[in-house]
Amino acid sequence: MSQSRSRFETSLDELGVSITVSTETSLPADIDDVITTPAVGVALGEALGLDANPLTETAVAVDPTPAALRQATTGVTAATLAVADYGSLVLTMDDRASELVSLFVDEHVILLRERDLMSGLEATVDAVERRVTESSESAIIATGPSATADMGELILGAHGPKEVHLIVIEEGA
Amino acid sequence: MASADELRELLRTEGAAIAANTQGFNDGRNQSVAKLDDYEALKREARATKEDAIEHLPELLSELTATVEENGGTVYVADDSEDANDYICDVVDDRAAERAVKSKSMTSEEIEVNDALEADGVDVVETDLGEWVLQVADEAPSHIVVPAIHKSREGIADLFNTTFDPDEPLETAEELTMFAREKLGEKIVDAEVGITGANFLTADTGTLALVTSEGNARKTIAATDTHVAVAGVEKIVPSVSDLAPFIELIGRSATGQDITSYVSLLTPPVATPVVDFTNDETPLSEFENDRDFHLVLIDNGRLEMREDDHLRETLYCIRCSACSNSCANFQSVGGHGFGGETYSGGIATGWEAGIEGLDTAAEFNDLCTGCSRCVNACPVGIDIPWINTVVRDRINREKAQPADWLVDGLLPDEEDEGAPLQKRFFGNFETVAKLASKTAPLSNWVAGTPLSRWAMQSLLNVDSRRDLPSFKRETFVDWFANRESTVTDPDRRAVVYPDLYTNHVQVNRGKATVNVLEALGVDVVVPPVASSGRAPLSQGMVATATDHAERVAATLDSHLEAGRDVVVIEPSDHAMFQREYEKLLNETAFASLAEHSYEVMEYIYGLLDNGADTAAIPVGDGRELAYHSHCQQRTLSLEAHTVAVLEELGYDVVTSDVECCGMAGSFGYKSDYYEVSMDVGERLQTQLQEIDVQDRQVVASGTSCLEQIDTLLERQPRHPVELLTE
Numbered sequence: 001m002s003q004s005r006s007r008f009e010t011s012l013d014e015l016g017v018s019i020t021v022s023t024e025t026s027l028p029a030d031i032d033d034v035i036t037t038p039a040v041g042v043a044l045g046e047a048l049g050l051d052a053n054p055l056t057e058t059a060v061a062v063d064p065t066p067a068a069l070r071q072a073t074t075g076v077t078a079a080t081l082a083v084a085d086y087g088s089l090v091l092t093m094d095d096r097a098s099e100l101v102s103l104f105v106d107e108h109v110i111l112l113r114e115r116d117l118m119s120g121l122e123a124t125v126d127a128v129e130r131r132v133t134e135s136s137e138s139a140i141i142a143t144g145p146s147a148t149a150d151m152g153e154l155i156l157g158a159h160g161p162k163e164v165h166l167i168v169i170e171e172g173a
Numbered sequence: 174m175a176s177a178d179e180l181r182e183l184l185r186t187e188g189a190a191i192a193a194n195t196q197g198f199n200d201g202r203n204q205s206v207a208k209l210d211d212y213e214a215l216k217r218e219a220r221a222t223k224e225d226a227i228e229h230l231p232e233l234l235s236e237l238t239a240t241v242e243e244n245g246g247t248v249y250v251a252d253d254s255e256d257a258n259d260y261i262c263d264v265v266d267d268r269a270a271e272r273a274v275k276s277k278s279m280t281s282e283e284i285e286v287n288d289a290l291e292a293d294g295v296d297v298v299e300t301d302l303g304e305w306v307l308q309v310a311d312e313a314p315s316h317i318v319v320p321a322i323h324k325s326r327e328g329i330a331d332l333f334n335t336t337f338d339p340d341e342p343l344e345t346a347e348e349l350t351m352f353a354r355e356k357l358g359e360k361i362v363d364a365e366v367g368i369t370g371a372n373f374l375t376a377d378t379g380t381l382a383l384v385t386s387e388g389n390a391r392k393t394i395a396a397t398d399t400h401v402a403v404a405g406v407e408k409i410v411p412s413v414s415d416l417a418p419f420i421e422l423i424g425r426s427a428t429g430q431d432i433t434s435y436v437s438l439l440t441p442p443v444a445t446p447v448v449d450f451t452n453d454e455t456p457l458s459e460f461e462n463d464r465d466f467h468l469v470l471i472d473n474g475r476l477e478m479r480e481d482d483h484l485r486e487t488l489y490c491i492r493c494s495a496c497s498n499s500c501a502n503f504q505s506v507g508g509h510g511f512g513g514e515t516y517s518g519g520i521a522t523g524w525e526a527g528i529e530g531l532d533t534a535a536e537f538n539d540l541c542t543g544c545s546r547c548v549n550a551c552p553v554g555i556d557i558p559w560i561n562t563v564v565r566d567r568i569n570r571e572k573a574q575p576a577d578w579l580v581d582g583l584l585p586d587e588e589d590e591g592a593p594l595q596k597r598f599f600g601n602f603e604t605v606a607k608l609a610s611k612t613a614p615l616s617n618w619v620a621g622t623p624l625s626r627w628a629m630q631s632l633l634n635v636d637s638r639r640d641l642p643s644f645k646r647e648t649f650v651d652w653f654a655n656r657e658s659t660v661t662d663p664d665r666r667a668v669v670y671p672d673l674y675t676n677h678v679q680v681n682r683g684k685a686t687v688n689v690l691e692a693l694g695v696d697v698v699v700p701p702v703a704s705s706g707r708a709p710l711s712q713g714m715v716a717t718a719t720d721h722a723e724r725v726a727a728t729l730d731s732h733l734e735a736g737r738d739v740v741v742i743e744p745s746d747h748a749m750f751q752r753e754y755e756k757l758l759n760e761t762a763f764a765s766l767a768e769h770s771y772e773v774m775e776y777i778y779g780l781l782d783n784g785a786d787t788a789a790i791p792v793g794d795g796r797e798l799a800y801h802s803h804c805q806q807r808t809l810s811l812e813a814h815t816v817a818v819l820e821e822l823g824y825d826v827v828t829s830d831v832e833c834c835g836m837a838g839s840f841g842y843k844s845d846y847y848e849v850s851m852d853v854g855e856r857l858q859t860q861l862q863e864i865d866v867q868d869r870q871v872v873a874s875g876t877s878c879l880e881q882i883d884t885l886l887e888r889q890p891r892h893p894v895e896l897l898t899e
């Protein structure tokens with residue numbers, strides 16, 4: 001395992017984010033293992049550079065209605081990048097409504113290609129800058145579940161997801 | 174000004190929650206920044222970006238405006254609060270919105286947009302949980318990052334149970350959070366307008382950075398069709414890549430989190446579809462993205478601050494609250510005492526002076542004692558004590574009191590235009606001390622009489638519960654003049670600077686210094702030198718302090734020319750030479766003195782390090798000590814030298830880690846602040862009374878600290894150098 005990868009896993013562990021290591025072929029089964037139904041998701045093929053959307057073979061309802069989103073427990077989306085030093089995952093705000101599916105659920109399941117793991121924050125911000133400059137993209141650097149300390153102690157799940165689960169898709173396996 | 178009664182009430186009602194929370198964040202900051210490879214380099218980078226951005230603000234403002242409008246948004250630059258609120262109310266009115274949901278934004282607090290919208294009949298809902306608690310309680314924030322820091326879990330539970338009368342009474346933090354999540358979640362999906370602040374704005378891409386943890390800002394934007402972002406004009410930086418150091422520093426500096434849960438980098442219009450949350454037929458991706466974006470940039474005095482050589486640095490502030498959390502007085506009274514209309518903590522003096530005016534800054538500015546513990550904590554290196562000093566000087570001059578002519582002839586200061594009587598008394602302490610030494614012990618006896626204490630209390634507000642310093646008839650300078658040097662073949666030559674307290678009050682530590690230095694082969698002189706100007710500076714009497722600085726520099730210059738080092742016993746005076754004189758003297762005079770002056774234990778450390786013979790210095794032999802360093806000494810990273818010397822000599826040393834003893838020069842003597850001073854002191858007292866510390870000899874470097882510890886403990890504290898001559 002690379003140094004970045006092991007630092008990444010340590011960071012995620014400290015944040016309480018659990019990890020499943022997967023491959024392109026085992027992805028649908030691994031997703032089904034992780035989600036709690038009802039689960040919703042967005043079309044992920046293109047975002048992950050896969051030929052087909054891996055969610056079509058799972059129990060996840062792709063591109064749900066707003067009402068179905070509000071009923072869902074789990075939302076499945078992809079991260080475009082990740083930061084090993086912080087355990088951060090870079091989420092996008094796209095017209096497939098990834099932001100809504102990431103945010104209006106109790107459990108967020110995030111898919112990441114192993115090759116998109118960056119080491120530090122500076123390089124990640126530079127990569128985000130390139131996308132912003134090219135296509136006026138918006139991004140969220142998300143680190144762990146949503147949290148608040150406003151009610152007297154640290155509580156996970158303030159407004160956003162209470163739990164975050166990461167599925168890392170390893171290459172060529 | 175918050176009265177003594179109001180401060181006492183705050184200590185009683187809010188003090189415990191504030192102390193626990195701020196100290197937790199402060200410890201968290203220390204731990205979190207220690208994990209960085211190069212914290213100082215990140216701070217320098219952040220500082221440089223801000224300096225550059227404020228210098229080029231007009232150009233960045235034009236660039237940002239053009240970029241946002243090119244992207245399809247609207248930019249409005251508001252001169253003041255009213256202008257901003259009129260614009261925002263029009264936007265909300267045009268949308269025919271019934272509800273606006275808000276994420277946390279200090280700038281929106283500054284302009285009081287909620288009041289303006291509510292007057293228009295709009296339902297405004299704060300969605301940050303802390304802000305919502307305050308909205309329900311109808312209270313003001315007490316902290317710029319964690320607004321309800323003064324409220325305990327029990328207090329919030331009572332508030333919710335009384336206000337909402339839930340089926341099951343709420344009790345735990347988990348229950349309270351889930352209740353708020355549910356309640357606010359419903360309100361968010363029904364709202365038309367989302368109002369956010371912005372931590373940073375990038376000129377070249379029109380990107381808005383929001384640093385949050387709860388996810389409410391994300392929801393506020395995603396669930397509404399009209400996004401209004403409110404930000405001060407100072408938030409603009411050139412580009413997205415400039416944000417990296419700020420992202421690494423802001424969470425650590427604020428609450429000790431390495432990074433917050435969500436750093437949103439939004440380039441509106443965001444692509445997220447605008448959906449009807451009740452729709453159960455249309456898939457999410459088929460909704461249009463027809464979201465309006467309005468960026469409201471607030472001037473409200475900022476562009477004038479940019480022209481002000483002393484307030485300009487305030488605009489570098491990223492509102493992280495490190496200056497609040499690291500401030501001993503803030504840890505006791507919080508932002509309801511140490512704060513103005515909107516902002517709180519040390520940097521608030523700059524913000525409130527620039528935005529509201531001197532009257533507002535005057536209400537709390539004296540709670541900054543200039544201890545400087547915020548200086549290293551600030552991620553953009555703002556000299557917050559200096560801003561407080563300058564504003565205090567301006568307040569003094571604006572509020573000259575009619576009785577001032579009484580002392581104009583008596584006190585030889587440079588403050589012809591102002592400074593209240595109490596400040597001039599403490600600011601001219603050198604005159605007081607000289608007179609008191611000349612007439613000691615009579616002066617000590619007179620000063621201690623009930624009549625005299627009554628007069629001091631009523632005229633000067635010097636608290637009668639404090640012991641007064643006891644002045645020595647033979648000053649340190651006089652003592653030295655009447656003795657012969659014991660060094661014949663010196664390794665080094667030094668001036669021991671006879672600071673005000675060593676010269677007139679704590680003469681023994683001066684004598685000890687001379688003896689120790691001579692024992693280590695240093696040729697010493699103790700010439701008469703003016704006091705450093707620390708006393709007038711701390712009262713905001715900058716002209717008087719400058720006069721002192723110039724006299725000190727002139728006297729010491731000939732000694733520096735002759736190759737002597739300058740050894741300083743009082744840390745607050747050493748800090749003058751190292752830090753504040755940069756503002757008071759020309760560059761050459763400052764640099765020469767700063768380069769060649771040393772805190773006494775730092776100097777001894779250097780002598781030992783260079784192989785000085787310690788045969789004549791008594792060994793510690795395992796004796797147990799508890800050492801309390803001085804706030805300004807720690808800011809200069811000079812605590813370690815004292816500890817190293819004592820350990821090398823065989824002492825067993827433990828150290829305190831409170832930010833300040835609470836005395837802070839004249840602060841603890843002032844009646845208005847006596848209780849605050851003692852409350853801060855109690856934290857040190859607690860550490861010095863811990864089970865494995867309670868029997869240790871206490872040593873402390875600062876005069877104020879020694880006096881405060883003397884009040885707090887049965888044990889008599891000593892200056893560490895005194896141990897080296899016994």
